[in-house]
Amino acid sequence: MATLKEIARRAEVSASAVSAVVNGTTHTRMSAQTRARIEAVIAEVGYVPNDAARALRRQQAGTIAVVVEGLENPVYKELLLGIYEAAEARGWAVVLGDTAWMRSGSPFLARLLGQGSIDAILLRHEGLIDGDVLAHLRARPTPVVLLEQQSDPHSHWVAVDDLMAGRMATEFLLQAGHTDVRFVGGLDESRTSAARYDGYVTAMKQARRRPRAGSFTGFGVEAGSLGFAAIRSSGTFPTGVVVNNVMSAAGLLAAAADHGVEVPGQLSVVGIHDAEIADIVRPRLTTVRLPMRALGVRAVDQVAALLEGTPTTLGVIESRPQIIVRASTAPPSR
Amino acid sequence: MATLKEIARRAEVSASAVSAVVNGTTHTRMSAQTRARIEAVIAEVGYVPNDAARALRRQQAGTIAVVVEGLENPVYKELLLGIYEAAEARGWAVVLGDTAWMRSGSPFLARLLGQGSIDAILLRHEGLIDGDVLAHLRARPTPVVLLEQQSDPHSHWVAVDDLMAGRMATEFLLQAGHTDVRFVGGLDESRTSAARYDGYVTAMKQARRRPRAGSFTGFGVEAGSLGFAAIRSSGTFPTGVVVNNVMSAAGLLAAAADHGVEVPGQLSVVGIHDAEIADIVRPRLTTVRLPMRALGVRAVDQVAALLEGTPTTLGVIESRPQIIVRASTAPPSR
DNA sequence: CTGAAAGCGCTTACAG
DNA sequence: CTGAAAGCGCTTACAG
Known part of the structure; x- marks a missing residue:
């Protein structure tokens, strides 16, 4: 690998001059001729600075x-x-x-x-x-x-604003007339999930509906099936569900289809986060788009x-x- | 940031000794005491080697x-x-x-x-x-x-083996009794796509069916809708299609649903590549899994x-x- | 067995 | 305006 020193030797200038040309710094006011010669050598040799040396010297x-x-x-x-x-x-x-x-x-x-x-x-x-x-x-x-x-x-x-996301998703369902709305997906350990669930709780309380415990089943597709299983085994079946993550929402949709539960006929689903997948699944997913x-x-x-x-x-x-x-x-x- | 030199000073040894402890190299046979002292200082200070310096020195x-x-x-x-x-x-x-x-x-x-x-x-x-x-x-x-x-x-x-993938997907459809099979998706510039298309052509010819020109519409979801549009506007509608990439296959599935084309009733779809999405969409996608x-x-x-x-x-x-x-x-x- | 010294390839303050 | 020299933080051949 060609080094700066080698370029300097070939161009018959100092290393500082080469460095200046490479970086466009102080030495800038060198004769146009010198600069041209240096540039020619750099191009000829295909010189590229060593990142490790730079990082060490620049401390970044x-x-x-x-x-x-x-x-x-x-x-x-x-x-x-x-x-x-x-x-x-x-x-x-x-x-x-x-x-x-x-x-x-x-x-x-x-x-x-x-x-x-x-x-x-x-x-x-x-x-x-x-x-x-x-x-x-x-x-x-x-x-x-x-x-x-x-x-x-x-x-x-x-x-x-994760809290707002959970809240908006829930309010959207409540305003459509749903009364039994659940929250599914995400992780217990995650503050993000906690915030979204808080949003759900806030919306439910404000509408004077009883918030239910969330089913924190994870973020992937399987989190959706698990979530569906959770609401099915909860005694009463809700008419609306907020799903933390679109992928999980897609998974829940699939699980619902497999169990003959019609969406949105029997169950309305809102996913948090928007992604291409929301337009691929059928029915297309209603989502909360986050910035x-x-x-x-x-x-x-x-x-x-x-x-x-x-x-x-x-x-x-x-x-x-x-x-x-x-x-x-x-x-x-x- | 603590440097090696500083550790050496604190432990009252040479830099080489510290380096040896950090890397577990040659100097290895130092007195257990010295080693322990060095390790203690390293732990106390929370020393971690500088990657840029290492990379420069080791040349990797x-x-x-x-x-x-x-x-x-x-x-x-x-x-x-x-x-x-x-x-x-x-x-x-x-x-x-x-x-x-x-x-x-x-x-x-x-x-x-x-x-x-x-x-x-x-x-x-x-x-x-x-x-x-x-x-x-x-x-x-x-x-x-x-x-x-x-x-x-x-x-x-x-x-x-992209050629084999295209061939297997096509043969699967041919063996199921399809005669008009198309190839959709992927990129013209991509040798990968070319190989898969070649596989399609090989299978078609071997079955004495006429291979059609591929519609190289890309890799994403939209490549699926574009692919669907391409086969719809091709005069005769096929009964089977091989789609380059699962995401595109999912997109094609969605387009088919939107146009009232039943899968697999009217159109059989095989996607190349396997991914979670294949199990999320309905109907689930038949795919060719690549290693x-x-x-x-x-x-x-x-x-x-x-x-x-x-x-x-x-x-x-x-x-x-x-x-x-x-x-x-x-x-x-x- | 252990330490001092050189050097990896740069950048930059400094002297000329 | 330009070059020589120091030094970033390591590793490793080498001398003791």
């Missing part, structure tokens, strides 16, 4: 890591887009990983913990990461911004603030969730 | 990058699992990205091109990456292993061979595709 890598729980979940598509765009605008590369890779002792975790290759971490773990691992992460100087609500006052986080892209942008802003040492305000992003009415909801039949 | 980062076209496509789930496991077994971290990020001049691309932070690249681009960018990538010393078939004899690649996990493992083996300079054989992995019969296929009605 120019790369941020995004780690999410269940990378395959389509709800992250928009989030990643927002993160990517905001990061690129700042000149940062982003690399992705799944929280499942953050096992204690894994090389991936080592890269997150060790300085030098990753400047900051954006993390959404839904309460699933080992406490030890999390403590290690916090003990490091690398800034971590959580992409979900936190109760811990010391951590940095940004989140969409995930904006979340991504805000998360990157947070990182920048942290890296610059600017005091920052944390919290929920202002943009409201939005209900997307499709075909999985209707007034209750009697 | 211990990280490989995986970049795929359309990261949100669920067909990659298994592939990534295979890659992750094989990489971890070798002590490598893996980081992910989307080909959309490989735009000329992007920081992400810079990280892939520049030595030092990424040791090797696993890439699946479906023919979509800019030729210039690809040329740049190839010009670099960083090994690139393509996760798809290549015609270029100089590139390194591993692939599943994506094995592909991931093989790709990492390739990388290892390349990094070690071992001569390697390239090509299609031996494990056969497998047809998963669900509910979207039936004999043609008359």
Whole structure:
């Protein structure tokens, strides 16, 4: 591999001059001739700076890591887009990983913990990461911004308005005339899920309906079938259900079809989060669209603030969730 | 941040000794006491080696990058699992990205091109990456292993048996009694798609049926609706269709439902690739399952061979595709 | 067996 | 305006 030194030798200039050309910095005012010669050599040799050396010298890598729980979940598509765009605008590369890779002792975790290759971490773990691992992460100087609500006052986080999402989904069903509405999906350990469930409870109480215990069955498709099983075995069958996550909602839809329960005839379903899948299943899913892209942008802003040492305000992003009415909801039949 | 030097000072030993403890190398035979003291200081301070310095010194980062076209496509789930496991077994971290990020001049691309932070690249681009960018990538010393078939004899690649996949899907329909079978989805630029289409053609010819021109409408959900539109406007309506990609097959299913075409009553659908979505849609999708996990493992083996300079054989992995019969296929009605 | 020194490839304050 | 030198934090051949 050609090094800076080699380019300098070939162009018969100093390393500093080459560095200046590569980075467009101070030395900028060198003779046009010199500059041209250096550029020619760089192009000829195909020189590219060594990132490790740069990172070591500059004390920053120019790369941020995004780690999410269940990378395959389509709800992250928009989030990643927002993160990517905001990061690129700042000149940062982003690399992705799944929280499942953050096992204690894994090389991936080592890269997150060790300085030098990753400047900051954006993390959404839904309460699933080992406490030890999390403590290690916090003990490091690398800034971590959580992409979900936190109760811990010391951590940095940004989140969409999950409470409002749960509330809007529930209110939508209540306003359509449903009285027995349930909440299904998500994880007990997740504050995100807790917030959405709180939203459900708030809406129910406000409508003077009795909120039921949530069935926190997870985030994937199977969480939907499990959720369906839960409401079936609950004694009375509801006419409406709010499902945490679109994938789970799709799973619930499938389970309902398999058990001969008609949607929306016998059961109205609202999914939280919007994704392509909502338009693929039949009936199409009514969903609550969350501003995930904006979340991504805000998360990157947070990182920048942290890296610059600017005091920052944390919290929920202002943009409201939005209900997307499709075909999985209707007034209750009697 | 604590450095190695600082640990050495605190433990009153040389830097080499600390390095030996951290890495478990040569100096290993130091007195148990010394070792214990060093370990104590490391734990106390929470020392973690700087990855940039290590990468620079060792001339390898211990990280490989995986970049795929359309990261949100669920067909990659298994592939990534295979890659992750094989990489971890070798002590490598893996980081992910989307080909959309490989735009000329992007920081992400810079990280892939520049030595030092990424040791090797696993890439699946479906023919979509800019030729210039690809040329740049190839010009670099960083090994690139393509996760798809290549015609270029100089590139390194591993692939599943796409031709066989297209052939099996088609033969399955032919054997069920279909005579007019179409091929839909995928990309013109993609050798993967070409191979699957070739498989379709082979099967059709062998059954003495006339193969039709493929409709290369893409990989996403919309590719399915576009594909459906294509076969509808083709004059005669077929009784069977092979769809490149499960997501597209799901999209086609939805389009068929919207147009009142019954599946499998009027149209049998086979998707190439298996994913959770196949079990969510109704009717459930018959698919051809490809050994994506094995592909991931093989790709990492390739990388290892390349990094070690071992001569390697390239090509299609031996494990056969497998047809998963669900509910979207039936004999043609008359 | 252990420590001092060189050097990985850069960037940048500093001297000329 | 330009170059020589120091140093980022490690690892490893080498001298003691």
